[in-house]
Amino acid sequence: MTQRNGTAATVRRIVLRAAAVLATTALAAGCGTGDASEGSGPAPTPPADPKATLLAAVPTEQDPAFRFLLQDGTDKFTGVLDPAGEAMDFAIQQQNDDPKFTMGLTFRFIDQDLWLRVKLTGLADVPDSLKLPKRWMAMDRGKLKDESSIPAYQGADPGNTAAVIRTADTVTDKGNGTYTGLADLTDNADVQSTFENVDLKALGEAGKKVPFTAVVGPDGNLTSLTLDVPAAGKQKAMKLVTKYYDYGKAPKIAAPTGDQVQKAPALAYEMFNG
Template sequence: MTQRTGTAATFRRVAGLATAVLAATALSAGCGTGDGAAEGAGSTPGASASADPKATLLAAVPDEKDAAFRFSTVSGADKFTGVVDPAAHATELSMSQKNEDPEFTMGMTFRVIDEDLWMRVKLTGIAGLHDMLKLPKRWMALDRTKLDDASEAPVYDGADPANTAAIIRTADTVEDKSNGTYTGFANLADNADVQDAVDGVDVAALGEAAKKVPFTAVVGPDGNLTSLTLEIPAAGKQKATKLVTRYYDFGKAPKLTAPAGDQVQKAPTSAYELLNG
């Protein structure tokens, strides 16, 4: 399916902006330091070699027929975790970011169901920071029309939030290594969907190497893709790194519903100030 890409990249930009705003506010207020506060990637299956490894691997990528599942993406120091519930057209995306001066940690979670959007912020490390910034600890229902750039807000991207299918499709061939392991070479150049999926990587700096980036994928015994690892080579000032996506807990992850009752409130003005910078 065709889907909007780059949710993790969007969240990274939003979280970075929010942390910068919080840091500036905390410094100007002269706050003191207060009290601060296992993934299962599936087992290795014993499947025999497939006749068409690329088709088999693509068929293992989550789609709209799958039950709710968890996911994580790791790119250098960035780690995102979340839940996808295809039946509800819903996703939840979380990130934790630490600020050094002043020292505090911000946890930010977005939940999207169709067009509805909620945000929850957790602040630790500085006493009273929630109250000072007038940010509740509950879910906040956001109005997209009040965001300066609504395109930056998370949306439901479909059942493959890391765009693993787009990456796999760029491979000329995929090799079945047996036991559920597949290898190939992805072409990250001249493909907008793929470049959004690897946001944070300077694809241009890779030059010709961007056209042949090795990857390893693992399919679990239930036939679901459990991991995709891209081995990004070093280029210029960019160090070699791994981009790792994991999909797990199919059918075990919680179904996503709209926050209700005392779990939620309308987002205050301070929340929009935080997001709009």
């Protein structure tokens, strides 16, 4: 799953603020339409554009730390993102069938520094070949053959919701903070790489009009975006869900220190280098 930054959403917020200031200034200066001598009042304020309002709700670098959940088909990612510190915890669980066990991976990123923590469950006796420290492991990026495959902090919108919303021709305000629209998952590479578990080729034309529902909280922050992907070919219908929550309540992310961390052993690099 690819992350992109929230630059576009930040610009839209600035544009909306600037437009509001200009509109207020114009009204104060009497720059309305019609003849003032006819006693006409100022022109009514046009309603907010739902798409612009929804994009402005997407988290940006100015937002406080928050938690997130990304459900991409059968994969579920959870974590904490701290835009001010350019930091992120990013966790996923992976099931293995033979032998049967569950592996939990948690990455921590602060700027360019990277740590990894691994938890294995379901194995009665963990063989020496699979034993890894329970502490955070400090990773040397120079020892990773394919660094591009490792998730990294790339902005305040880990679900790439802004890119999805921008593909919609029309967004409808349903009231109570709920918005709906049709997203084009074939529109650009950013959107396609975000939902790599979706067979876009099988979807065909249906991939250009995928229904979504977004919810904005009372504080003006996006809390969820759900895409309802139809069944196509061998692919079952699925929901692609992004949730952002606990704005300002999520813990700050700090570099592990002391007995919380150690250098990553060779096995940690073998897991990713193959």
